Amino acid sequence: MNINKGVASPSSPPTALRLRILLSIPDAERAAFISPETRTALSELGDITEIAPAELQSLDAFAAAAADKDAFITAWGFPRLDAEHLAAAPNLKCVVHAASSLHALVSDTFWAAGIPISQAGAAMAPAVAELSLTFTLNLLRRVHLLDHSLRTGASWDDARNVSRAREISGARIGVVGASRTGRRYIDACLALGAKVSVCDPYIPAGDPLAAHSATLHDLLAGSDVVAIHAPATPETEGLIGAAELALLPDGAALVNTARSTIVDMEALYKEVHSGRIDAALDVFDQEPLPTDNPWRSLPNVLLTPHLGGATVDSRRRAGAIVVDELRRYISGEPLEHALTRTDLERMG
Incomplete structure (x- = not known):
């Protein structure tokens, strides 16, 4: 019964x-x-x-x-x-x-x-992807450095004396993670003429993104901007550490609107602080970000308070x-x- x-x-x-x-x-x-x-x-x-x-x-x-x-x-x-x-x-x-x-x-x-x-x-995927694209365009066009120079009293000529800006058309964009957000970001970058490579071990056979697939090593070494769109899992924790960041070309930039645990933030700070690379971040190891946190004082970063999806x-x-x-x-x-x-x- x-x-x-x-x-x-x-x-x-x-x-x-x-x-x-x-x-x-x-x-x-x-x-x-x-x-x-x-x-x-x-x-x-x-x-x-x-x-x-x-x-x-x-x-x-x-x-x-x-x-x-x-x-x-x-x-x-x-x-x-x-x-x-x-x-x-x-x-x-x-x-x-x-x-x-x-x-x-x-x-x-x-x-x-x-x-x-x-x-x-x-x-939230379109919103986060759009912020990542906004960061990418700002970094390529050197907006963060130009704005900082003018706001902090640099002369007109000194403010203009930064590394020459790049357009996204033809720029090499590396994307870590073919998530739904990553895919929206990739579509936008491709539509604007960027050369996109993607690192994600779970891209299925036959997926259109398979043609853009790259190893993490090759992606980092060959990108002008690297955007993080992977999930925070045990597999991705610390995925990009000091050795990986050292692969980035001089003058490259890293964008993270995903999760801070994917990147060794201390190693990233050292690279950005040296001036070798730039960054744009919406996520941090400590949130809210303390007012005296050293990230806040760097001229070559863009920072937002974890509002990418909002x-x-x-x-x-x-x-x-x-x-x-x-x-x-x-x-x-x-x-x-x-x-x-x-x-x-x-x-x-």
């Missing part, structure tokens, strides 16, 4: 037409993700309870909010879905993460429960993905942006 007959499994859509949804995005970001139009669309799918992640940090508070909910919409700071938290949410059937990385959210117990989960990282447009796209994923779940369709444990092992 099947004692589970008629009982929905965690991965089955609820029999009710409306979901009971816990929407938990930090206050500072909620309006960016959940526009009035997105909120209206969500309300058509279910009944929404909004509680900021900061208010769910105690297990009691989490249980009070989550006990009857069918679906979670999460972002940064949401409690880790471990055994205790899953026990406090016995009706949970679906999770949609409005941000990208799931590492802090999921646990072994979560994967064992078979609850479907998806994330909206695809919404545009008005990317947040709106993420909200639209959240709505579409829940709509797919209700209708019994596969989630377009679903992730498995195996997927996560190769993602940052």
